[in-house]
Amino acid sequence: MNRLFQPLQLILLVVALLRPASAECNIVKRGLSGDLLLIGTVLTNQGALQDSSVFVQSGRITHVGDICGLGARGGDASVLNCTGSVISPGFINTHEHISFSTVSPFPDIGERVSHLFSGTTSIIGGGMVLGLARNLDFPEGLEDGLDNRLVIYDTFPLKDGLGVMRNGDCDYGPSSIDRDTAIGYHRYISHIGEGIDVEAANEFTCLSNVAFDTTPALGGGGLSTDIIGPNLALVQALGLTPRDFDVVAARGAKIVWSPRSNMYLYGQTLNVSYLLEAGITVALGTDWLPSGSATMGREAACAASVANEVFGMKLPPKELWKMATVNAAIVAGFEDQLGSLEVGKLADIVVFEGRSQEDGEHDIGTADPFGQAIFAPQEKIELVLRGGKPLLASSTIRDLTSGTCELIAFGNSNKIVCIADELGSSFKELEASLQGVYPVVLPDLPPDEPTCKPKLYS
Structure with missing residues (x-):
């Protein structure tokens, strides 16, 4: 006693x-x-x-x-x-481009400071700034006790950053990602199938079906491969069909969902209900400031809205919270630490x-x-x-x-x-x-926030 x-x-x-x-x-x-x-x-x-x-x-x-x-x-x-x-x-933001965190004509300072002050303590952003949120895709930015793990964040896995678009073959160039390289990474987080056209769908086919293109391109490369596995997280993925997502689910690959940027740029987003029913691990990411959310909270608000308005699904707050915490840690490969x-x-x-x-x-x-x-x-x-x-x-x-x-x-x-x-x-x-770009401390509804509403096409 x-x-x-x-x-x-x-x-x-x-x-x-x-x-x-x-x-x-x-x-x-x-x-x-x-x-x-x-x-x-x-x-x-x-x-x-x-x-x-x-x-x-x-x-x-x-x-x-x-x-x-x-x-x-x-x-x-x-x-x-x-x-x-x-x-x-x-929160863990699994999809951001921090080099676009200021908008022209303002200078690029490389840091989206509102993340830490809105509850985000880790980020995967394709760039690194020490001191605030952990930078999980840079070993030197892990901060305070995380061990070094190779998290590769790739915006152009097919090396088509100059606008190369293909349909029916995989002739993107000689330096596209290959299976041996991809499966060797602890985590490979990659933009695949970004868009709603056949060219976007072609990207997934070239990275999931070794039999799709077996004829080398004249300049090298040009062969389809298969990188779909449990260490892969697909970013965007709008070009995928339900059958494609069945492959993602069967292989244990993950999805990073950025609904606001999807809705603003393409007028549609992923049917998250289908993904969750298939057993796919889904994490949230804000994408970038020009078309995405300023905070994870605003991304979650958009996710709840589109799930309800577009797919008739009531997405529980707990599920959204998991996408920003538990699921995000799994996507990043730090689920034993964060x-x-x-x-x-x-x-x-x-x-x-x-x-x-x-x-x-x-x-x-x-x-x-x-x-x-x-x-x-x-x-x-x-x-x-x-x-x-x-x-x-x-x-x-x-x-x-x-x-x-x-x-x-x-x-x-x-x-x-x-x-x-x-x-x-x-x-x-x-x-x-920041020189007048989004303030560090935002109001509940950020100014000039990109829309989360479906676009109507004529």
Whole structure:
């Protein structure tokens, strides 16, 4: 009995009995060890665990679940009470082109800073900028504890970047991806079948059927191959037929879905209902700023809208949340390190504030705890941890932060942003460098957001 009622357990008992009326987190104990105990609704693949906890030590998760399971551990941990909030793994954006993150005529600074501040802690973006989100396609950008794994992100696997389009053969050129190269990668994330014409369909055939083109091209290459396997994730894939997706499913390949860019550029998107019923792992990605979403939350909102309006499917918030966390980690090949709140995984964690009485019907993050996370606007983020280190926190829990931090307005709330030590520049300097392109802190509905509505063709 004496062991049960150590100081930490007494604090937790008070937390359980005296929950605050506010939807915001608050610090109920400030420890000196650097360990952190989060209390709230914990989002897992199995469901939302109310009145649960996540314990972080040395940048990793060491306990998830009932507070009593901690035993005597954590006596000198900081305790964060977030009983009105949800605790989620950080989002993983599996499709982005960060070199297009500023729009001409503005200079290209190479970083889409709104990702970290909207709950995204990892990105696959075809380019690298150190300091904020992990860059999973560059070993030097993995940050805080990830081992080096070769994740290849390829926009032009057929090396047709200059506009080569074929129908009926595979004469794209001598340097197209081949099977031996592709299957040798830990993960190969590749744009395949981008478009809605026969030429887009031809790309998939050339990369999935060795018997399709067996005649070499005069300049070299020109042979079809078969790279479809469990280490492959297809980006875009609009040119694929249901039969093609059956091949994807049978081979264990994955799909990265970017519905807003699909709808804006082509007026249609993938029938995600068919993909999910086939058992294909689907992850979300924002594509790029010119035609895609500024944040993962806005991409999820578009996904929910098109699933309902175009395919008559109610896509549950949990499914969308999985596409941004669990599924995305599988696509990236880091499912043993990221994407879920499990013991041993890195503490890439985001806490999203609960709904207040002032929230209107426009707030998609309703009582569903997964919707509370995946649809949250930036001002609803209370805490972002990357490898257990706080990079953003609401002003009410600023005592958790350390290093060089700044107080920044996020809509109607204030946040503590601690990025100067990571980037070597202040938040305000970073924001100024954007020169009028999308602001770092976006309103709930970003300005000039590309449409998510189907196009009508005459």
